[in-house]
Amino acid sequence: MTDLRRRWESVSLRWRVALAFGVVTTAVAALLSVTTWQLASSYMLDQRERGATNQAVVDARLVADNLQRRSDELPTLLVGLAGRPETSVLLRRGGTWTTAGRETDVEDVPPALLSAAPARQRVEVDGVLVLAVAIPVTPDGDMFVRLASLTELDRTLRFLSGVLVIGTVVAGLLGTLLGWWTARRALQPLSELTDAAGRMAEGDLSARLPVRREADLAPLASRFNATADALEERVQRDARFAGDVSHELRTPLTTMINAVEVLRRRHGDLPETAGRAVDLLGADVQRFHRMVEDLLEISRGIQVPDGHDLAPVDLAVVVENVPEALVPGADVEVAHPAPLVMADRRRLDQVVANLCDNARHHGGGVVRLGVVRRDGQAVIEVDDAGPGVPADLRERVFERFTRGGRSGRNGAYSGGTGLGLALVAQHVHGLGGRVWVEDRPGGGARFVVALEEVSS
Amino acid sequence: MGTRVLLVEDDERIRQALGLALADEGYDVVETATGEEALEVVDPDLDVVLLDLMLPGIDGIEVCSTLRSRGDLPIIIATARSDTADVIAGLEAGADDYVTKPLIAGELAARIKALLRRRRPAGAEEAPGSPELRLGDLVISPGRESVERAGQPLHLTHTEFRLLVELATARGDVVTREQLLQRVWGYDYFGDTRLLDVHVRRLRRKIEPDPDDPTLVLTVRGSGYRTGP
Numbered sequence: 040m041t042d043l044r045r046r047w048e049s050v051s052l053r054w055r056v057a058l059a060f061g062v063v064t065t066a067v068a069a070l071l072s073v074t075t076w077q078l079a080s081s082y083m084l085d086q087r088e089r090g091a092t093n094q095a096v097v098d099a100r101l102v103a104d105n106l107q108r109r110s111d112e113l114p115t116l117l118v119g120l121a122g123r124p125e126t127s128v129l130l131r132r133g134g135t136w137t138t139a140g141r142e143t144d145v146e147d148v149p150p151a152l153l154s155a156a157p158a159r160q161r162v163e164v165d166g167v168l169v170l171a172v173a174i175p176v177t178p179d180g181d182m183f184v185r186l187a188s189l190t191e192l193d194r195t196l197r198f199l200s201g202v203l204v205i206g207t208v209v210a211g212l213l214g215t216l217l218g219w220w221t222a223r224r225a226l227q228p229l230s231e232l233t234d235a236a237g238r239m240a241e242g243d244l245s246a247r248l249p250v251r252r253e254a255d256l257a258p259l260a261s262r263f264n265a266t267a268d269a270l271e272e273r274v275q276r277d278a279r280f281a282g283d284v285s286h287e288l289r290t291p292l293t294t295m296i297n298a299v300e301v302l303r304r305r306h307g308d309l310p311e312t313a314g315r316a317v318d319l320l321g322a323d324v325q326r327f328h329r330m331v332e333d334l335l336e337i338s339r340g341i342q343v344p345d346g347h348d349l350a351p352v353d354l355a356v357v358v359e360n361v362p363e364a365l366v367p368g369a370d371v372e373v374a375h376p377a378p379l380v381m382a383d384r385r386r387l388d389q390v391v392a393n394l395c396d397n398a399r400h401h402g403g404g405v406v407r408l409g410v411v412r413r414d415g416q417a418v419i420e421v422d423d424a425g426p427g428v429p430a431d432l433r434e435r436v437f438e439r440f441t442r443g444g445r446s447g448r449n450g451a452y453s454g455g456t457g458l459g460l461a462l463v464a465q466h467v468h469g470l471g472g473r474v475w476v477e478d479r480p481g482g483g484a485r486f487v488v489a490l491e492e493v494s495s
Numbered sequence: 496m497g498t499r500v501l502l503v504e505d506d507e508r509i510r511q512a513l514g515l516a517l518a519d520e521g522y523d524v525v526e527t528a529t530g531e532e533a534l535e536v537v538d539p540d541l542d543v544v545l546l547d548l549m550l551p552g553i554d555g556i557e558v559c560s561t562l563r564s565r566g567d568l569p570i571i572i573a574t575a576r577s578d579t580a581d582v583i584a585g586l587e588a589g590a591d592d593y594v595t596k597p598l599i600a601g602e603l604a605a606r607i608k609a610l611l612r613r614r615r616p617a618g619a620e621e622a623p624g625s626p627e628l629r630l631g632d633l634v635i636s637p638g639r640e641s642v643e644r645a646g647q648p649l650h651l652t653h654t655e656f657r658l659l660v661e662l663a664t665a666r667g668d669v670v671t672r673e674q675l676l677q678r679v680w681g682y683d684y685f686g687d688t689r690l691l692d693v694h695v696r697r698l699r700r701k702i703e704p705d706p707d708d709p710t711l712v713l714t715v716r717g718s719g720y721r722t723g724p
Contacts (some may be wrong), residue, residue, distance in 0.1 A: 286575065289575075289596050289597045290506055290508065290509060290597075291508075292597045293508075293509045293512060293513065293596065293597035293598055293599075294508050294509060294511075294512040296597055296599050297512040297513050297515065297516035297598075297599065297600050298512055298515070298516070300516050300519075300599065300600055300601060301515055301516050301519045301600075304519055328597065331597075350688075350717075351716050351717040352717060353717045353718050356671060356672075356673065356717075356718060360673050379716075379717045384672075384688050385688075
């Protein structure tokens with residue numbers, strides 16, 4: 040029972056409503072059909088029986104007259120009385136039977152009917168339902184029997200029952216359909232809510248419910264939208280804060296960079312210790328600069344969804360224009376013809392540059408840059424021959440400030456901002472694509488950017 | 496005399512630091528803090544203007560279009576962010592190039608050098624007698640830096656002219672965005688293609704009979720531009 044109940048509850052609400060509608064309409068239609076059937080069939084049978092009985096009474100009177108007059112026209116009369124071929128008449132006269140009309144065996148006439156005469160009874164003769172009416176024609180036991188076929192009535196009733204059954208089924212189906220449609224309309228706001236909440240969970244903070252006028256639904260929509268507004272504003276405020284901070288940092292940064300640049304140009308004039316101090320300062324000012332830029336870029340990405348900067352970009356052009364200094368000695372492999380993608384060129388360039396930069400610092404340098412097609416998508420592959428990325432880090436490397444094992448501890452690479460791959464992920468997602476890292480055949484890591492290909 | 500740069504920047508610390516570093520790179524720097532001041536001190540000896548778009552008083556865009564209406568003095572605009580409408584507005588107002596903050600003297604020097612470089616067509620000596628180019632009904636004289644249509648001179652800025660010559664010399668072959676950015680602006684990486692797109696738009700407005708249905712400078716989807724037909 041509980042199992043059934045659980046199964047019922049697992050059926051979607053829409054289908055449950057539809058099924059309930061179907062069951063109710065079927066029940067109502069069935070009830071109506073049964074009543075109609077009862078009334079119609081009994082009325083028709085009654086009519087038919089009464090007609091047949093009256094006929095038999097009239098016939099019996101004719102036969103009785105005939106017997107009294109002792110006319111020899113009796114056989115002709117009987118044939119005439121039988122009339123239609125599916126009717127038979129039987130006459131018992133002095134113990135012998137005479138039949139006319141349809142061939143009938145006297146044995147088929149139930150003896151109970153004869154003993155109860157005048158009487159009528161429905162019997163089956165040779166597989167055909169007939170109404171037998173027996174009427175005594177003389178006081179000394181002569182008997183007239185009329186067998187009238189009920190086939191036609193039977194056929195009519197069968198047709199009627201067919202119509203009623205079909206009607207019931209159709210009503211049930213229509214009811215289910217109506218229920219489904221009604222439920223769909225009624226549940227529309229719910230599926231919109233599910234939709235909007237889902238989009239929001241995926242990070243689309245602009246998802247909202249349409250405002251409805253129905254009193255029952257308006258509060259739901261406005262409450263949901265207000266919550267979404269608040270959430271969106273909060274996320275944007277956080278992003279704006281990061282952006283504002285970075286923005287404000289740029290003024291002192293400009294002073295620092297340019298002052299350090301002046302000092303560096305005069306490196307030769309400086310005492311050795313001062314020169315080393317300038318070098319240290321210069322390197323960190325550079326890194327500070329990159330970090331501020333990356334932070335700005337990241338907060339910018341959250342704030343403004345792309346769209347207006349999109350244009351078809353040839354991936355071959357992208358990888359072929361990566362500066363040699365960033366990928367010294369790397370193989371560049373491009374599928375022919377090279378795939379086009381819809382992208383913002385500046386961001387795409389940054390994606391590739393950051394991946395190359397990452398390979399240079401964590402994987403010993405890019406060994407291959409590839410543009411291929413995989414599963415119907417345009418794919419950029421950046422391969423290095425380094426130690427690869429362990430499976431448990433493959434998601435985390437794309438988070439902000441996740442440091443690769445090699446860089447953080449021994450300081451072999453301290454120029455990174457910790458934001459490079461996070462920016463890659465943000466840009467690629469912004470372009471509707473995916474980025475991941477896998478093992479390179481032959482050792483090392485392979486960073487893969489997959490984007491929707493567009494036709495040229 | 497070194498290259499004279501007019502630096503228009505309202506933040507005093509940035510102005511000082513940048514002025515110092517640019518002077519250290521060998522530039523002769525004239526510093527001003529407002530647009531009004533900038534328009535007053537502009538003189539024919541200036542080689543290039545470095546203009547912050549965010550200025551008190553008359554804003555950078557307006558200064559830019561005023562300067563452009565007076566002549567084709569090269570203008571580099573400085574914007575806070577590269578992806579704002581500011582960049583487009585500044586370029587539409589006639590700027591030749593843009594840089595984003597923080598401004599770094601070394602990078603600026605490279606931009607200025609690229610902007611002021613005289614164009615040297617591959618293989619051709621730059622001389623007043625260098626061969627004329629034809630594009631549709633335009634006659635382009637790289638030596639005199641002039642473009643004429645039916646004897647009437649069309650006025651292009653130095654940068655627009657260089658862009659046109661690069662396209663015309665290819666004689667209908669595709670010139671990629673990268674090539675154009677590299678040859679005209681000296682970008683060898685991260686060329687923001689809007690710089691190019693706005694310049695092409697400006698160029699079309701000046702040379703195309705119908706800028707909305709270009710017949711001389713055609714876009715090649717996904718790669719670059721070519722001349723037609």
